[in-house]
Amino acid sequence: MNFDDLIVERPPTAGAPTDEPDRHFYEGAVMLAYTMHLFRTEPVQEVKIHPDGQHATQFDFPGWLAKRGFERVEHGPTTFGGTYRSADGRRVIVRSQPGIGDVVADANGLRIEAECKGGAIGTRHRGRLSRLDKGLCEIIGRLMSKPSPGRQVAVVPKTKVTVRLAQKLAPRCAAAGICIALIGDRGEVEDVATQD
16 A cells, blocks of 8 residues: 555654654554555455544544545444445444454454554654554553454554564564554555564
8 A cells, every 4th residue: 555644744842853743653544554454455345443532633534534435324423433435345434442452354254353553653752752662562462461353463653663672572472373563654564474
C-alpha cells in the first residue's frame, strides 16, 4: 500500500526547531493500516476494529475509510462507529468495545487478533520516542495474558527503536505464538521474523 495520510504532523516539541514538526502515527491509523493489510494478504471480507474515543479524536476514521471507497452503511452509537462497506463487498466494522483486540478478522476459520500501539515517530523528545518500545512491550503482555484465538499479532509503527526491540523479542514471542508486525509510514507492513 502507499497511503500518504497516516501520519499527522503537530507543532514541534518545545525547544525543537520550528521547521521540524513532530510526526505522529496515531493508534487509530495503525489499526486502519493493518486492516488494509489483512484485506490484501488474507482471505477476509470483514475486519472489526475497536478504537476508543481518544483514537477517534486523533484520527478521522470515517473520512479515511471514505477516501478508500468504504461507504458507511450503518451508524453505530458513536460519531465514528458503524459498518463501512466497499463496492466489492468488503466490510470494516468500527465499534468501541473494550476487552476485544484492536483489529479482529476471521480468515477461513482462523481468527486473527491484533493489538496495536501508535505514537510519535519523528520528534526530538526522547520520552515520546521511548513510549513506542514501552507500547510494544505492553501489547505483547496484553496478548500473552489472554488465550490465543488463532493468530495473535502485536502491531506498532516501524522506527529504529521498534525494529531493534522487535528483533530481540521475536524469538520469545514466536514461542508464545505471537507475531510482531511493523507498519511503515505509508502503510507497508513488515513481519519480524525470528533469527535462526
